[in-house]
Amino acid sequence: MRAGIRLIIVALIVTGFYAWFGNSIPQSAWEAPKKKVLTPDMTPRQLAEEGKEIFRKAGCGVCHSVTGEKLRGPDLSRIGAEMDAETMAAILYSGTQVMPPANKPPANLNDEEITAVIAYLQSLGGRPKVRIGDIKNPFEEVKR
Amino acid sequence: MKGLIKKQLSLFTGIIIAIIGLYIGARAGFDYGEFPLIGSRNAVWILAQTMLLFAAFILAVPVFVLIIEIAGHIRKDERLDRLARDFARLLPLSYSITAILGGLFTLASYALFPKFMNYMTQNFKTTYIWFAILIIAETTALYFYWTTWDKLQGARKTQHIALGVLLNILGTIVMMVGNVWGSFHLSPQGVDAAGKVISLKDAIFNLTFIPINIHRFIANVTFGGFICAAYAAYKFLQAETPEERAHYDWMGYTGTFIGVVTMILLPFAGYYFGMEIYRFNAQMGITFMGGALSKIWLLQAIVIAVIWLSVCYYLWIGLRRIPGAEKYKRFVPYLSWGLVITFAVWAVPRAWVASLEDIAGGTHWIYGTLGIMAPKIAAVNIAILGVILTFLLNRRAGRIIPEGRKGFIYLEWLVILLIIAVNLIVLYYSYKVPSSTRIKLSIYTFLFMVPAVGFLYLFDGLLLKGAQRIGEIRWGEMPPRSQYALIIAAVSNVWAMALLGYGRAAARLNWHIYGVLEDTSRYAGLPPMGQATLVISGVTILFLVLIGLVFKFTGVEGGKR
Numbered sequence: 001m002r003a004g005i006r007l008i009i010v011a012l013i014v015t016g017f018y019a020w021f022g023n024s025i026p027q028s029a030w031e032a033p034k035k036k037v038l039t040p041d042m043t044p045r046q047l048a049e050e051g052k053e054i055f056r057k058a059g060c061g062v063c064h065s066v067t068g069e070k071l072r073g074p075d076l077s078r079i080g081a082e083m084d085a086e087t088m089a090a091i092l093y094s095g096t097q098v099m100p101p102a103n104k105p106p107a108n109l110n111d112e113e114i115t116a117v118i119a120y121l122q123s124l125g126g127r128p129k130v131r132i133g134d135i136k137n138p139f140e141e142v143k144r
Numbered sequence: 145m146k147g148l149i150k151k152q153l154s155l156f157t158g159i160i161i162a163i164i165g166l167y168i169g170a171r172a173g174f175d176y177g178e179f180p181l182i183g184s185r186n187a188v189w190i191l192a193q194t195m196l197l198f199a200a201f202i203l204a205v206p207v208f209v210l211i212i213e214i215a216g217h218i219r220k221d222e223r224l225d226r227l228a229r230d231f232a233r234l235l236p237l238s239y240s241i242t243a244i245l246g247g248l249f250t251l252a253s254y255a256l257f258p259k260f261m262n263y264m265t266q267n268f269k270t271t272y273i274w275f276a277i278l279i280i281a282e283t284t285a286l287y288f289y290w291t292t293w294d295k296l297q298g299a300r301k302t303q304h305i306a307l308g309v310l311l312n313i314l315g316t317i318v319m320m321v322g323n324v325w326g327s328f329h330l331s332p333q334g335v336d337a338a339g340k341v342i343s344l345k346d347a348i349f350n351l352t353f354i355p356i357n358i359h360r361f362i363a364n365v366t367f368g369g370f371i372c373a374a375y376a377a378y379k380f381l382q383a384e385t386p387e388e389r390a391h392y393d394w395m396g397y398t399g400t401f402i403g404v405v406t407m408i409l410l411p412f413a414g415y416y417f418g419m420e421i422y423r424f425n426a427q428m429g430i431t432f433m434g435g436a437l438s439k440i441w442l443l444q445a446i447v448i449a450v451i452w453l454s455v456c457y458y459l460w461i462g463l464r465r466i467p468g469a470e471k472y473k474r475f476v477p478y479l480s481w482g483l484v485i486t487f488a489v490w491a492v493p494r495a496w497v498a499s500l501e502d503i504a505g506g507t508h509w510i511y512g513t514l515g516i517m518a519p520k521i522a523a524v525n526i527a528i529l530g531v532i533l534t535f536l537l538n539r540r541a542g543r544i545i546p547e548g549r550k551g552f553i554y555l556e557w558l559v560i561l562l563i564i565a566v567n568l569i570v571l572y573y574s575y576k577v578p579s580s581t582r583i584k585l586s587i588y589t590f591l592f593m594v595p596a597v598g599f600l601y602l603f604d605g606l607l608l609k610g611a612q613r614i615g616e617i618r619w620g621e622m623p624p625r626s627q628y629a630l631i632i633a634a635v636s637n638v639w640a641m642a643l644l645g646y647g648r649a650a651a652r653l654n655w656h657i658y659g660v661l662e663d664t665s666r667y668a669g670l671p672p673m674g675q676a677t678l679v680i681s682g683v684t685i686l687f688l689v690l691i692g693l694v695f696k697f698t699g700v701e702g703g704k705r
Contacts, residue, residue, distance in 0.1 A: 003381035004692075007631055011688050014635040015681040018447065022677025025439055030670040032654035032663070062430055072578075098426040105659040106427050 033057050038112040044119050044128035051113075051120030058107040060117075063099070066124055073099065080126025088118045089135050103137065111135060148287050154240035155283050159276060161247030169254030169261050176665040177256040184256040185667040186679055189649075191252050193642050193683045194690070195245035197367075199322070200360075200641065201691070202238050203315045204368025205231055206286075208402050210308040217301050227395055229293055231372050236290055237694045239283055257665070260656040267341035268325060271348075275321045282314040319364070320357055327353040330652060331424040332660045339660040351424045355417035362413050363644075366406040367637055370451075373399030374634035375695055377627035380620075389620035396630055397462070403637070404455050404531060411524045412594070415586050421651070428658070432651045433517065439673050440647040441520075442493045447640045449487035452527065454633040456483065456534045461626045467615030469541030475533070482530045489514055489523035518574035521586050522567040525593055529563050532597060536604050543611040552607035559600045566592055638687055642680040650676075 036050055055061065063073035079088075092114050095101035102109045102117065109117065115135040119128040179187040209232045216224030254261045265272065289307045296304035327350050334346025341347045376396035383389040422429035431437060460476050463469040492514040513519070536556075545553075570589050574582045652658045654668040662668075670676075 003378065004696075006381070006628075007378060008692075010628055010631050011635045011685070014450075014632055015639060015684050018443065018636075018639050019674075019677045019681040021446065022443060022680075023674035025442070025673060027672040027674050029672045029675075030653065032668040059427065059431075098422075100425045100427045105425070105655060106431060106653055108659075 033108075035110070036113055036116070038116055038132055040132040042132060044122070044130060047116045047119035047131065048123040048128040049120075051116035051118070052123075054109065054113050054117050055120055058102070058109060058117075060107075076121060076124055078125035080122040080124045080128075082125070083121075085118050085122065085130050085135065086138075088121055089114070090138055092117065093137050093139055111137060148284065151236065151287050152280075152283055155243040155279065158243035158245075158247030161244075162250035165247075165251035165254035166265065168251070169258040169265070172255070172258035172262075175259040177258070179252075179256055183667065184665070188249070188252050188256055189646075189679060190683055190686065191245065191249040193645050193680075194686050195242060195249045196645060197638060197641060197683070197687045198238060198242040198245055198690070199319070200364040200367045201371055202235060202242055203319050203361075204364040204366075205235055205238075205372065206289075206308065206311050206315055207365050208368065208372075209235075210305070210312055212398070213308060214305055217305060223394075226391075227398060230395060231399075232290060232293070233698050234372070234375060234694055235286060237697055238691075239286060241690055241694070243279075243283075257656070260661060260663075263339075263657070263661055264325065267347070268328075268344075270344065271321055271324055275318065278314060278318045278321060282311065282318055285311040285314055316361065319360060323353060323356045323360060324348050326648075327351075327356045329657050330356075330648065331421070332657050335660055339657075351420045352417065355413070355420045359410070359413040359417050362406050362409050363641065366403050366410065367641055369399045369401070369403030369406065370630075370634040370637040371399075371691065373397075373403060373630045375399075377630040377634075378695055380622075380627050381624060386620055389622075391619075393465075393620045393622055396627065400455055400458060400630060400633070401535075403633070404452075404535070407451070408528050408531065408597075411521075411528070412590050415521070415590055419587070425658070428651055431653065432647070437647055437650055437670075438493045438515075440643060440650075442491050443643055443673075443677070444640060444647075445487055445491035447636050447643065449483070449491070450636045451633045451640070452487075452531055453480070453483060454629040454636070456480070456531060458626050458629040458633070459534050459538050461622065461629070462538060463541055465618040465621045466538070466542040467613075467618070468543075472537045472541050475537060479530050479534055483527055486523040486527040486530070490520050490527070492519075513575075516574075516582075517586065518571055518582055521589055522571040525567050525589065526564060528593075528597075529560065532600065533560070536600070539604065540608065542614045542617070543608060544614060545607060546610050549607050549609065549611075552603045555603045556600060556607070559596055559603065563593070563596050566596075635684065635688065638684045639680060642683045642687075643677075646676055646680060 036054065038047065038050060042050075055066075063071055064076045065071045066076050068075055068077045091099075092102040095104070100107070102114055103111075112132050115130055115132055118135055119130050122128045122130065176184065178184060182190075209228045212224050212228040212231070216222070216228060285307060289304070289311050292304060292307065296307075324347075328347055331350045331352040332347065333350040334341055334343035334348075336342045373396045376392045376399055380389055380392035380396060383392055418429065418433070421432060433441070456479065460473075460480075463473060493511060567589065570585055574585055577585070650670050653670065654663045655661065656663050671679075
């Protein structure tokens with residue numbers, strides 16, 4: 001068999017192996033998050049339910065546990081009893097050295113969604129109180 | 145002059161196709177176009193990645209062609225000059241293919257993603273103009289570099305080397321201009337709240353610009369080395385005389401040497417790139433390393449393992465052509481097991497899931513323990529040590545070490561044990577500190593590894609100073625399977641480049657320009673990993689077919705000479 005044909009066979013086997021392996025591991029696509037419709041007539045408890053879903057979808061749970069387990073970031077299982085809504089909003093909008101602001105990518109949440117997340121956080125060790133319209137971005141949008 | 149214009153026809157064809165694309169994009173009147181059968185995203189992806197692979201090749205080969213040419217000139221070694229010329233032979237046709245692919249990629253991007261691409265035109269017009277001027281200058285430099293090779297010999301060799309320096313400078317600047325756009329997509333800076341670029345300087349010197357340049361430059365040279373080694377392997381398998389076999393064996397070894405030596409630097413460049421990504425947006429870093437894209441690292445580990453094991457296998461077989469190398473073969477099983485174990489650690493993913501939210505609440509303890517960065521860094525560093533030792537064995541094999549220099553062997557063992565101990569101690573400490581400190585530890589490990597490896601080479605150089613060879617290396621006395629190992633390494637390298645090209649683009653998730661311009665097309669998001677690997681394999685095969693044509697036609701041209 002000519003060298004060229006043998007080389008083609010080797011190349012096909014190697015690429016075929018990688019493609020096979022890539023297809024044999026767990027598969028699922030990543031889809032862009034869909035925006036929630038959150039209205040002012042929703043109760044704090046309803047907002048907290050939506051906020052729980054947003055918290056999960058936005059990937060907050062990668063660093064923050066809500067069960068007392070130690071992960072990268074602070075545990076939030078008692079955050080509702082320990083922090084007020086204004087402080088939560090300040091942290092969520094400004095971010096920290098290692099946490100990007102919640103209104104910037106990849107979470108990219110709008111004011112209503114952040115309010116829902118705060119309602120959820122208030123429910124952890126406390127009682128949700130905030131409603132849509134209560135929370136505004138405390139920082140002006142300045143040059144990036 | 146006629147020859148220059150004729151040789152640049154493909155470049156001008158590419159530029160004209162690109163300008164047609166700009167025109168179509170400006171008048172599109174819609175945000176996203178459709179491409180039949182494979183879809184817009186796949187069409188642009190395939191063209192972009194294939195073009196980038198060729199671009200990597202044509203930027204890399206002149207770097208080591210020049211180095212080999214200079215070495216040949218200083219040592220007055222005609223063999224080295226011939227080797228450099230053999231590598232350079234692959235360039236002209238590769239440039240032509242890159243130009244056409246670049247034109248088609250631009251056309252497809254503007255026709256299918258006009259909103260995104262028009263944003264780029266509006267904000268980066270100046271860089272577009274500079275890019276066009278630079279590639280014309282670069283191809284002109286290549287034309288004169290290649291066509292004057294025979295004329296500028298002897299006393300005029302320095303003029304030819306100066307042309308090579310010019311070609312490399314222009315090539316590097318072209319790469320950097322391209323990286324302005326790619327890095328801006330990833331970590332945009334210098335834009336106002338509406339997304340308009342208000343400081344071109346800030347937009348250019350964004351956080352990932354320098355690390356991408358460094359990483360890409362090194363990766364390109366690695367890639368070029370492996371592709372040239374594959375070319376040599378192809379020629380070796382076709383060779384009919386022992387002289388031809390000896391030449392292509394030596395060429396393959398040189399290409400492999402370039403590939404591996406530069407590849408050893410890549411993880412360190414990668415850490416720097418990763419650090420800047422975390423600095424720009426920690427969550428992007430987490431997405432990249434531990435979230436939706438974590439399986440890329442599993443695949444990458446397997447591909448890199450195949451590359452390093454293939455190369456080491458080639459080198460271990462290569463010991464047989466060195467008289468007096470038998471006693472070093474006893475180290476091979478330890479090295480091979482060391483590499484297998486370290487790659488197994490590297491291949492453990494952070495999570496066996498596809499999205500960030502799925503890992504909320506923690507992961508399996510094996511993933512949690514071995515899936516994080518710290519054990520991977522330790523594993524990679526120890527694997528690097530294994531590959532370096534394989535090279536050192538090849539260098540030392542067949543030499544009689546002078547009696548008074550044997551003390552350096554103990555110093556080398558000391559450095560080897562120190563590398564292993566430091567990596568294990570840092571690894572242990574990494575589990576006890578927060579992740580922000582853990583990331584910094586990777587820099588300290590890097591700062592330790594570079595001089596440690598330097599000392600290893602230094603002591604080995606001192607050890608071998610004045611060492612006599614038992615016999616000459618019998619170049620060409622290699623079995624065909626050794627050449628297939630080089631082909632496997634090259635194919636895997638192409639696949640790895642395409643995989644990591646995808647990874648870098650995928651880190652933006654559903655953004656054309658992260659946080660500035662959202663992807664609202666029906667392709668927003670990421671395909672399943674399996675689907676991505678099919679496209680990556682398709683790109684790899686397309687590239688191999690095209691580079692195979694370069695090999696074939698270059699071979700015909702070489703034969704005529």
